Amino acid sequence: MVRDSRVEQEYPDVGWASLVWRRFRKHRLALLGGTVIVLLYLTAIFAPLVAPYSPFDLNPARRLEAPSVAHPMGLDEVGRDVLSRVIFGTRISLTIGFVAAGISLVVGVCLGALAGYIGGLVDGIIMRVVDVLMAIPTFLLIIAIVAAVGPNMLNVMMVIGLTYWSSYARITRGAVLSLRAQEFVEAARAIGGNNAQIIVRHILPNCLAPVMVLATLNVAGAILIETTLSFLGFGVQPPTPSWGAILTTGRVYMRRAPHIALFPGLAITITVLAFNLLGDGLRDALDPKLKV
Amino acid sequence: MSMGAYIAKRVLVSVLLCLGVSMLVFLIVHMAPGDPVMMIAGLDTPPEVVAAIRREWGFDQPVYVQYLRWLQRALRMDFGVSLASRERVSYMILSRLPNTVKLNLVSYALTLAIALPVGIYSALRQYTFFDHVGTVLTLLGLSMPGFWLGLMLIILFALNLGWLPVFGMGTWQHYILPSIALGVSQAAGIMRMTRSAMLEVLNQDYVRTARSKGLAERVVIYKHVLKNASIPIVTMMGFRFAYILSGSFIVEHIFAWPGVGRLAINSLYSRDYFVVQGVVLLTAGMVVTANLAVDVVYCWLDPRIRYD
Helix, strand or coil: CCCCHHHHHHCCCCCHHHHHHHHHHCCHHHHHHHHHHHHHHHHHHCHHHHCCCCCCCCCHHHCCCCCCCCCCCCECCCCCEHHHHHHHHHHHHHHHHHHHHHHHHHHHHHHHHHHHHHCHHHHHHHHHHHHHHHHCCHHHHHHHHHHHHCCCHHHHHHHHHHHCCHHHHHHHHHHHHHHHCCHHHHHHHHCCCCHHHHHHHHHHHHHHHHHHHHHHHHHHHHHHHHHHHHHHCCCCCCCCCCHHHHHHHHHHCCCCCCHHHHHHHHHHHHHHHHHHHHHHHHHHHHCCCCCC | CCHHHHHHHHHHHHHHHHHHHHHHHHHHHHHCCCCHHHHHHCCCCCHHHHHHHHHHHCCCCCHHHHHHHHHHHHHCCCCCECCCCCCEHHHHHHHHHHHHHHHHHHHHHHHHHHHHHHHHHHHHCCCCHHHHHHHHHHHHHHHCCHHHHHHHHHHHHHHHCCCCCCCCCCCCHHHHHHHHHHHHHHHHHHHHHHHHHHHHHHCCHHHHHHHHCCCCHHHHHHHHHHHHHHHHHHHHHHHHHHHHHHHHHHHHHHCCCCCHHHHHHHHHHCCCHHHHHHHHHHHHHHHHHHHHHHHHHHHHHCHHHHHC
């Protein structure tokens, strides 16, 4: 690991990981964000235990009923419990956010590393694709592609993931370019390491900090896009409970039952906020000078 | 490289970018399920008529020929005819474009009017109560989905309080809610950037020098800090301008704003692919132009960048 010289001045006798942890711990808001994320994942995993009712049980007689003690978030247009649907919606959003960000990360880091390490024509082609992806309003592009390939969970994850890798590619390429010429890489080559080994063992670990920060913020972005897609009807299809789809109903009944629109939106805001806080804290702890 | 040559190079790169985007857009629509010829002709058309339409529209040609033909027409702003309404796509877009531009300009002006002063003031009063409140609001603004904010604004100010119209376009009051829904996340982004850009400059040695030589604080801020901090801020403003154009789709959808965004979403619902194609291409063109404009403004703001 390349160490930040300022860090070593701050705490001369401990390892890099514990330094990062110390700085991260001081960041109260980031800890809060991290805690919220852990709770959200627990909610997603144990949704059937946490939810007071089934998210699919209909109760048409009590449709659009306002929040009460038995149903803290009220009932929807066919009398399903909104709280239970929001709890189950956690699964969709967190899965899509996580997997989409993961796809972006893998694709972006691999292509960025190739571009930086091989250079020449490969670099030229990859970076021109990055330019195109950065130049266009990706959101409209995403809806257009999802509408074309068919709206379902897998496609949504793939399309979001394959659209947002450009920042990873840029960061990794930049890091590889600056690291490629350094002595420790030359030394690795001198003792007979091949290209793949050098990239994986020596160069990539040094791009880890910015990539982790980017990935955290990327999950937040992917969740926002997924909920927007579902809201428009191009995401996960009903009756699967997803936050965006509950909001679609909420828009239809916003005069008679504003509670349907209120709560899933709050859930989205809290989730995205938690990832943003964690990302900010990670950036400050890993590398305060980072600009992502 | 002179400034002229630099700008010429940037223009060339932008044109190439637009070409890349056009290929991407063409391929996406090509990927879409369903035979466009059947959509044009209708399902119970006799096969020989279908074949004739296929020939006439050029759908029997290889993909690259189709692309080149389409590009040739697109360059003359001819994006074909809507499958649903049989109107010319270029006319449909251009007649709605002014509405989108108006909404975006109002929202953008509002964004800048709030974000720049608040961002600058937060940086000048770092770690005060004002700064902390600003930071929290910024994070909230960045995390809130714009469409949900739009719904909440409608529920509160239009449906319950009855102060403002629910949707549509007409009086100046129609602009208020959609501009806010559109502007909040933009404002948050610009505020954050402005604050950090200002802070970075405020810690520079030349600012300390300017202060220690006895310049009035106002002069230090206006002449030294603001001017140097403006470079990243202008970049951000350019980027955000690009985002605002694509972000207004969903807000237009919610507020039934008669603009390009609503047209695009309705066309997606009705699988009116030629309209979608036209909108994506035109929006991308506008974004590329906005980025080009940022680069040119750069040259003017910072002479150091001119010769790279």
